[in-house]
Amino acid sequence: MPTPLTRNLIVNGRRRKVSVPDDAEPLLYVLREQCDQRGPRFGCGVSQCGACTVIVNGTVTRSCVTDLNTVPDGASIQTLDGIGTEQRPHxxxxxxxxxxxxxxxxxxxxxxxxxxxxxxxxxxxxxxxxxxxxxxxxxxxxxxxxxxxxxxxxxxxxxxxxxxxxxxxxxxxxxxxxx
Ligand code: FES
Ligand code: FES
Missing domain, CATH: 1.10.150.120 ([2Fe-2S]-binding domain)
Structure with a gap:
């Protein structure tokens, strides 16, 4: 039976409240579909390519294989979308x-x-x-x-x-x- 889950995340310094019907939803889908992040991408889906890489609480993380239920409430997540701007790139x-x-x-x-x-x-x-x-x-x-x-x-x-x-x-x- 899927278990619904709500998490408070800080994505690139901005508070986001996300909810999923199944707590095993990959973080990648949550970031793309509920947090408007376009940097992390779906490549292999099995932690082999790195296309989905984000940084969670300072740790490089493969978001395609990271279920939302393993991400702590209040986690700080950095994505490619937030590290620089067109005017001031990283x-x-x-x-x-x-x-x-x-x-x-x-x-x-x-x-x-x-x-x-x-x-x-x-x-x-x-x-x-x-x-x-x-x-x-x-x-x-x-x-x-x-x-x-x-x-x-x-x-x-x-x-x-x-x-x-x-x-x-x-x-x-x-x-x-x-x-
Ligand atoms: S999509 Fe390839 S490692 Fe995540
Ligand atoms: S996969 Fe095309 S530039 Fe790397």
Whole structure:
């Protein structure tokens, strides 16, 4: 028997009250259908590609396999829709544009949000080194310490994606050092 559920979420700093008839509804559907988020996308639906990546309470999360009932009430959720604007893009977004890293761009949510969560957590741990291209490649392929998640680009623009993350990370670190 499905169990209805209501949750209060903070999505990109804005309070949202969401309700589902079945508490096993994936967070991805809730974000897209009830919170107007278009950054997270449905790709594989089984935690293999990263298209649905969001950050929940600071943790990189695959929203396609995250049931709403596992998301704590009051959780803070960051999505691609909220990290920058056209006028003031996030450094990672700007780097992806500068490097022309997207072809079809379906994977860009995965790459930007996965990299954002990873770099933010490195900085929070006191690591202000810009990740090397090899470290970025390892992270995206699920081979980095602490993460087994991998990120897929079916267009094969990996070289530019790695360059974009390297350059965006360098800017993030520079901005953090200034504070
Ligand atoms: S759609 Fe979630 S990992 Fe592919
Ligand atoms: S640019 Fe098309 S899937 Fe990555």
């Amino acid at each position: 450094p990672l977004q700007q780097a992806f544009v500068d490097q022309q890293a997207g072809q079809c761009a379906f994977c860009i949510n995965a790459m930007v949000m996965g990299a954002l969560g990873w770099i933010e957590s490195r900085i929070a741990e006191g690591n202000r080194a810009v990740p090397s291209r090899q470290e970025i490649t390892d992270y995206l392929s699920g081979a980095a310490p602490g993460s087994t998640l991998n990120y897929l680009c079916r267009c094969g623009t990996h070289t530019r994606i790695v360059e974009a993350i390297h350059s965006g990370a360098a800017q993030m670190v520079r901005e953090r050092v200034k504070r």
